[in-house]
Amino acid sequence: MNVMAKAEKKISSAFIYFFGSFGGILFGYDIGVVTGALPFLQADWHLENAASLVGWITSAVMFGAIFGGALAGQLSDKFGRRKMILMSAIVFVVFSVLSGVSPDMGEASAYYLIIVRMLLGLAVGAASALVPAYMSEMAPAKARGRLSGLNQTMIVSGMLLSYVVDFLLKDLPGEWAWRLMLGLAAVPALILFLGVLRLPESPRFLLRKGDEAQARKVLSYIRKNPAEIDQELASIKETAKEERQANQKTSWSTLFSGKYRYLVIAGVGVAAFQQFQGANAIFYYIPLIVQKATGQAASSNLMWPIVQGVILVVGSLVYMWIADKFNRRTLLMVGGAVMGLSFILPAVINWMMPNMNPMTIVVFLCIYVAFYSFTWAPLTWVLVGEIFPLAIRGRASGLASSFNWIGSWLVGLIFPIMTASMPQEAVFAIFGIICILGVIFVKTCVPETRGHTLEEIEEQGTNHGRVKASNPEN
Structure with a gap:
């Protein structure tokens, strides 16, 4: 031992x-x-x-x-x-x-x-x-x-x-x-x-199972100050107690009660929009997209996924740099607007200039990926982690994750069917409209979470529920 x-x-x-x-x-x-x-x-x-x-x-x-x-x-x-x-x-x-x-x-x-x-x-x-x-x-x-x-x-x-x-x-x-x-x-x-x-196992899980000695040992690997370890153990215990009490008082119907409905719709909606905006259509099918645009064999276009991958990695590093410098809503709205235009403009240009260079659509897709990589890609999960009150966090986070995966699955499934039955530019224009709808959703239905405590965010949801209740016509 x-x-x-x-x-x-x-x-x-x-x-x-x-x-x-x-x-x-x-x-x-x-x-x-x-x-x-x-x-x-x-x-x-x-x-x-x-x-x-x-x-x-x-x-x-x-x-x-x-x-x-x-x-x-x-x-x-x-x-x-x-x-x-x-x-x-x-x-x-x-x-x-x-x-x-x-x-x-x-x-x-x-x-x-x-x-x-x-x-x-x-x-x-x-x-x-x-x-x-x-x-x-x-x-x-x-x-x-x-x-x-x-x-x-x-x-x-x-x-x-x-x-x-x-x-x-x-x-x-x-x-x-x-x-x-x-x-x-x-x-x-x-x-x-x-x-x-x-x-090692997570200290939170170990405490939940009653093994405080092992939890303390694990925290000693990753925390230097003994006082910090004591404080964190006490905090984990208190949070676990609150979660147990919360789970006993809540059900799935609680998510859509007046008090929580606003925040649940906001978090689940952002998670769903992230996928229905069509990002995975690019990530899964970019060689086939280039093939359809240029006529070159898809198997000879495998450099384009690498270009997209580099953009994604650089974007994730950009996000880590700007994460706490701009409001969540601002980044989501700016990112969504540029993403939407990147999908819609090729269809508009092709309609005005039928002899458009077929690689134009690929250039716009790169712009889309760049803005997606440091806005909607990381911020969706930051916001989902912040927006749900403790009493409903487990169920609401699971619901948001399920809607996100359903969106990912549907986009991957229907994109080749859509491109087989209509021009590629029209398919992306549809996703572009969804991006713009996402911007409108963020502006009207999502509260700002940057710089707010979890309690303040919950209060925003509670106050919004009260306003809706007193103004039912809204």
């Missing part, structure tokens, strides 16, 4: 934060890898005219993630964050390999891959829920903002890594290229598993 304690004592806070957030790499890698694999998969299985199957293969991971996030949240309360991250890594390894060895048996192959990717999505959804929870419970309060930015940087770094791998493998025979691209997702999952084996 002493040997084990000695080994644990050597764990540095940098190691804990790095591997605690490493799940974001898996999340990002699996989101991005299908971008390069899809052109080769389509050619190998002759799916060029099977838009619905292509949509399902692409979006199956997000469909599984809808359930993976909710399931992991409940199981992690019972078994612990660390154990569930380990289980997610194992699921990742198994189903990444099974994706890469998909049997070649005609149309049935597509259905096999869809099912396997749905099961893989359970791990993706779990990672998206468990990593932020683990990080928020390990990080000191003063560093939580930066570390939430670290999680976003890990996700987009995983996407960039997958784009680079896709590019490096593009000259292999088509039937090998897509299999290796999908199968290699097992490598970062294995690294995560080995890293998390050395991670």
